[in-house]
Amino acid sequence: MNILLFTIDTLRRDKALGMRKWKRFSHRKGFARMDQHYGVAHCSDPNYASMLTGFSPDRWGIYTQMGADYGARLPTLQVGLKNLGYKTWATMPVLVPGFYRWGFDEAIFGMRNEATTRGMPGAKRVVDGLGEPWFGFVRLMDAHYPYHGAEDIPRTSSVSPDGVGIKRAYNRAVDYVDKVLVDLIGWALAKYPDTAIFVTADHGELLGEHDLWDHLWSLYQELVHVPMWAYIPGMKKGIECNKATQHQDIVATICDLVDIPIQGTGNSWLPMLMGDGEYQSDYAHHFVGWGMLHRDMWRYRAAIVGTMKYIVSWHKDGHARFELYDLGDGEHSNILGQQPHMANQCADLLATVAPHFPRQNVTVMPAYTEAEAELVAGRLEALGYAG
Numbered sequence: 159m160n161i162l163l164f165t166i167d168t169l170r171r172d173k174a175l176g177m178r179k180w181k182r183f184s185h186r187k188g189f190a191r192m193d194q195h196y197g198v199a200h201c202s203d204p205n206y207a208s209m210l211t212g213f214s215p216d217r218w219g220i221y222t223q224m225g226a227d228y229g230a231r232l233p234t235l236q237v238g239l240k241n242l243g244y245k246t247w248a249t250m251p252v253l254v255p256g257f258y259r260w261g262f263d264e265a266i267f268g269m270r271n272e273a274t275t276r277g278m279p280g281a282k283r284v285v286d287g288l289g290e291p292w293f294g295f296v297r298l299m300d301a302h303y304p305y306h307g308a309e310d311i312p313r314t315s316s317v318s319p320d321g322v323g324i325k326r327a328y329n330r331a332v333d334y335v336d337k338v339l340v341d342l343i344g345w346a347l348a349k350y351p352d353t354a355i356f357v358t359a360d361h362g363e364l365l366g367e368h369d370l371w372d373h374l375w376s377l378y379q380e381l382v383h384v385p386m387w388a389y390i391p392g393m394k395k396g397i398e399c400n401k402a403t404q405h406q407d408i409v410a411t412i413c414d415l416v417d418i419p420i421q422g423t424g425n426s427w428l429p430m431l432m433g434d435g436e437y438q439s440d441y442a443h444h445f446v447g448w449g450m451l452h453r454d455m456w457r458y459r460a461a462i463v464g465t466m467k468y469i470v471s472w473h474k475d476g477h478a479r480f481e482l483y484d485l486g487d488g489e490h491s492n493i494l495g496q497q498p499h500m501a502n503q504c505a506d507l508l509a510t511v512a513p514h515f516p517r518q519n520v521t522v523m524p525a526y527t528e529a530e531a532e533l534v535a536g537r538l539e540a541l542g543y544a545g
């Protein structure tokens with residue numbers, strides 16, 4: 159069985175659910191939809207590290223855009239599947255640094271025109287030339303700013319324009335993504351019907367919510383609650399899963415599918431998808447965010463327990479901010495003061511994964527050491543982000 163992991167960078171869940179072509183297509187094919195699916199962070203690298211290794215970013219210490227130099231040391235899905243005899247390929251039409259470029263038999267990176275103006279002919283040619291079984295990884299960048307050509311995206315938390323032009327540009331980019339997605343997956347299933355398919359986004363995007371734009375601030379729902387669909391040949395059709403799922407589960411499900419021991423901390427969806435078992439969701443969601451210093455001086459941690467979401471923001475200079483929301487009411491009014499017991503419960507949960515992160519009423523050390531600040535600044539500059 160072939161496996162395709164199709165990711166759309168920066169695709170918000172609400173916009174994904176509104177993609178008309180994909181909605182019709184995925185419904186007709188019986189794709190399962192995970193309605194409580196979450197990324198692990200607000201930016202790309204930690205999310206892709208989780209999708210391709212099955213672990214949380216804490217396992218690798220990947221909290222921000224750290225470039226490609228650690229790629230070779232991660233036990234990635236592409237390498238694991240290659241060892242099982244899979245032919246592996248990847249395509250990313252816009253070139254951005256990333257560890258996941260490492261370890262594929264065939265990689266088509268940075269060929270935007272060739273790869274996206276007429277669907278993805280480059281990817282199709284590569285697949286046809288490889289032989290089966292294959293594992294493909296697609297990272298489509300068109301919903302990422304500059305939104306397929308839109309200009310002038312505000313990038314500071316203090317700017318709050320009405321953003322009509324930006325929202326329109328984002329919507330147009332999503333319409334475009336809709337076409338490319340249906341074209342490639344339609345082609346794949348027609349030519350290679352024995353293919354399992356996973357469609358998701360690494361993280362979402364803020365379009366003015368909380369007076370914030372793009373995706374490198376905090377860990378609000380618009381950023382971490384992402385779309386997720388799965389298709390396995392012969393599966394039970396039309397599943398809508400409301401249990402907690404997160405990116406680590408993708409590797410768990412694929413390991414289960416190819417019948418090898420599960421790598422990482424995720425849970426397999428396979429029994430649920432095939433209709434012969436329940437999905438065991440045995441964890442609470444938790445998230446990390448690491449501001450890119452020159453733009454954002456905060457680090458973030460968040461957890462969801464039931465319908466409650468707890469966010470801790472920790473400034474470079476050492477002070478901290480705490481938020482608690484009932485997700486049933488959105489993330490508008492901070493109810494931390496009204497729910498101290500729940501806040502404590504969430505803080506306890508976060509302490510199990512981030513023992514050094516601040517808690518309310520506890521004196522904390524400065525958030526960044528000089529060495530960490532220099533490391534991040536140096537990496538970002540090398541990648542062309544700073545300035």
Ligand SMILES: [Zn+2]
Nearest residue numbers: 167168202360
């Ligand atoms: Zn991304």
